[in-house]
Amino acid sequence: MAEKVKKLNDIGLSKEDYKGKPSTLCLGCGHNAIVGQIISACYELNILPENLIKVSGIGCSSKAPTYFMDRSFGFNGLHGRMPSLATGALFGDTSLIAIGVSGDGDTASIGMGQFKHVTRRNLPMLYIVANNGVYGLTKGQFSATAEQGLALKKQGQNRYVPVDIVWEAIAGRASFVARSFSGDPHQLKALIKAGIHHKGIAVIDVISPCVTFNNQDDSFHSYAWGKSHEVALHELSFVPPVEDIKVQYAEGETLDVPLYDGTHIILKKLAQDYEPTNRANALQMLEEANDRNELITGLIYINPTQSSLFDLYDLPETALNRLPDEKLRPSPESLDEINKIMY
Ligand SMILES: Cc1ncc(C[n+]2csc(CCOP(=O)(O)OP(=O)(O)O)c2C)c(N)n1
Ligand code: SF4
Ligand SMILES: [Mg+2]
Numbered sequence: 001m002a003e004k005v006k007k008l009n010d011i012g013l014s015k016e017d018y019k020g021k022p023s024t025l026c027l028g029c030g031h032n033a034i035v036g037q038i039i040s041a042c043y044e045l046n047i048l049p050e051n052l053i054k055v056s057g058i059g060c061s062s063k064a065p066t067y068f069m070d071r072s073f074g075f076n077g078l079h080g081r082m083p084s085l086a087t088g089a090l091f092g093d094t095s096l097i098a099i100g101v102s103g104d105g106d107t108a109s110i111g112m113g114q115f116k117h118v119t120r121r122n123l124p125m126l127y128i129v130a131n132n133g134v135y136g137l138t139k140g141q142f143s144a145t146a147e148q149g150l151a152l153k154k155q156g157q158n159r160y161v162p163v164d165i166v167w168e169a170i171a172g173r174a175s176f177v178a179r180s181f182s183g184d185p186h187q188l189k190a191l192i193k194a195g196i197h198h199k200g201i202a203v204i205d206v207i208s209p210c211v212t213f214n215n216q217d218d219s220f221h222s223y224a225w226g227k228s229h230e231v232a233l234h235e236l237s238f239v240p241p242v243e244d245i246k247v248q249y250a251e252g253e254t255l256d257v258p259l260y261d262g263t264h265i266i267l268k269k270l271a272q273d274y275e276p277t278n279r280a281n282a283l284q285m286l287e288e289a290n291d292r293n294e295l296i297t298g299l300i301y302i303n304p305t306q307s308s309l310f311d312l313y314d315l316p317e318t319a320l321n322r323l324p325d326e327k328l329r330p331s332p333e334s335l336d337e338i339n340k341i342m343y
Contacts, residue, residue, distance in 0.1 A: 010046045018043045020067040025060055030182030030208030030223075031130045035067045037185055038099065038128075041192040042069060045240075052097045053089055057082040057111060060137045061103035061130035061208070080111025083118035086125050087309070093319040094310050097196060098125035104145040105135045108163045112144075119172035121309045122200040126192065129165050129203070130182075132210035133221035140213025147220045152213065164290065165205040166300055170282050175200035175306040177282070178299045181226045182208040187297060193238035194299070199260045200308045207295060226295055233276075233298035235268040259304050267299065276302050 006014035018039045023032050042052070052072040054065035058079035065074050073096070077085040082100050090098055107115050107129045118127070133146040142155055144163040151157045169177045176198045180188040188206060195202030209215045209223050217224040234255075241262035255275065257265040267276070276282060282301040289296040316323065330338070 009043055011048060013043070013046075013049075015039065015043050017049065017071065018069055020065070020070045023067045025063065025067075026210075026212050028209075028211040029060065029136075030132060030206070030210070031061050031064050032067075033182040033185060034101070034128060034130055034188070034206055034208060035064050037189040037192055038068050041189050041196065044189075045193055045196060047097060047196075051095070052099065053086075055082050055086045055089065055098060055100045055125075057102055057106040058137070059103035059106045059135070060210075061101055061132075062106055063137075064101045064130065065099070080106055080109070080114060082106070082111065083114040083123070083127075087118065087121070087123055090123065090125065090310075092321040094315060095319055098123075099196070100125055100127045102127065102129050103136070104129060104131040104133060104143040104165065108144040108165055108168070109135075112163075112168075115168070116172050119169050119174035119201055119203065122173070122175050122306055124198075124200055124308045124310065125202070126195040126198075127201055127203045128192075129205045130208040131165060131205050131221065132208050132214055133219065134210050134214045136210045136213060140210070145221075146214075150214075150219060164286070165203070167283065167286055169203040169205070170279055170286070170301050173306075174203045174301075175303045175308075176202035176299075177301040178202070178204045179295075179297045180204055180206045181230055181295065181297055182206060183223055183226050184230065184232070184297065187232060187236060190236045190238050191299065194236070194259070194263075194265045197238070197259050197261055197263045198302070198304065200303075200306055220293070220295075229293060229295045231289065231294045231296050232270055233267075233272065233274045233296060233300070234270055236298060237266045237268070239264040239266055257299075257302060257304060265299065265302070274298075276300055279303075 049069050049071035054074040056062035056065050056076050086098050134143055135141045142158045146158045148161050166179050178191045180191050191204050207226050215222045255267040276299050
């Protein structure tokens with residue numbers, strides 16, 4: 001029998017090279033769809049797996065990095081502490097591409113403090129929140145993103161108003177904020193690609209249903225609700241620098257958002273004419289959409305030129321983790337000088 005020929009990307013890798021261990025998540029869990037789109041996006045972007053680090057906290061969502069990019073670096077950290085883990089790892093090696101996967105509990109409950117600081121510092125990384133409205137791993141308690149009034153069999157009724165992760169990220173001055181849905185793979189993949197190429201933090205809040213604890217039709221985090229309430233702001237494409245964007249997209253129909261590295265995000269207008277570069281407008285649009293119970297998806301806010309954390313430091317060209325000892329350790333003379341100033 002003829003052997004199946006594997007399709008290779010521009011750096012000679014097949015999709016298999018971007019996979020991880022087999023998933024142990026429930027069949028149909030939204031987090032599996034996110035894993036699939038990360039694999040496809042990295043394969044299509046020709047990322048060398050050894051140039052990437054995966055980080056996470058605790059939760060079913062935080063287990064997701066095990067299921068993609070086996071050849072990459074990875075660290076499954078403490079609950080809600082993925083941002084400090086990522087900050088340390090990236091300061092050590094600023095050349096790494098970082099993908100963080102968190103959950104709504106991991107980010108908006110125990111990790112809210114860390115989330116607020118990583119957004120305002122604009123750490124260059126893709127930060128995905130797999131948002132299902134519950135703590136899936138610990139058997140379905142309400143998370144901080146569960147809608148008020150949500151009734152779950154074993155939990156009763158949720159009394160509290162929810163936290164909106166997109167709102168918090170924009171108010172917290174993240175420079176790229178998007179929302180997507182596990183049931184919309186095409187949009188999710190384009191956002192992941194754009195987020196990886198963005199110079200700063202790219203937060204994508206992905207509504208990612210928990211089929212075991214929170215998938216009844218009237219739940220705001222279910223497949224049925226997402227499918228019937230999703231309002232996509234635009235059709236979004238990510239265009240690498242080698243392509244001539246004018247050939248594919250007629251002027252006037254689209255909004256071109258150029259990124260720092262020569263890539264582009266092309267937004268094709270859908271029903272509404274939305275321009276994602278104004279923070280105040282983004283917050284107002286979000287507030288109005290939430291009042292209508294719409295699941296607004298797409299690129300909600302972007303500032304492609306905001307300084308990233310590393311622009312604020314005078315870092316050497318060689319990554320800190322590759323500097324030799326003699327460069328890292330001060331000489332006895334320079335130590336004496338420092339001591340003289342201090343004492
Ligand atoms: C310090 C600490 N507190 C509580 C827990 C228990 N715990 C484990 S996962 C989790 C919530 C995970 O929810 P989420 O981030 O939404 O992930 P999901 O499982 O829903 O994908 C909690 C409370 C823990 N592991 N560590
Ligand atoms: S319990 Fe929920 S979140 Fe966890 S793997 Fe199963 S479906 Fe996914
Ligand atoms: Mg959750």
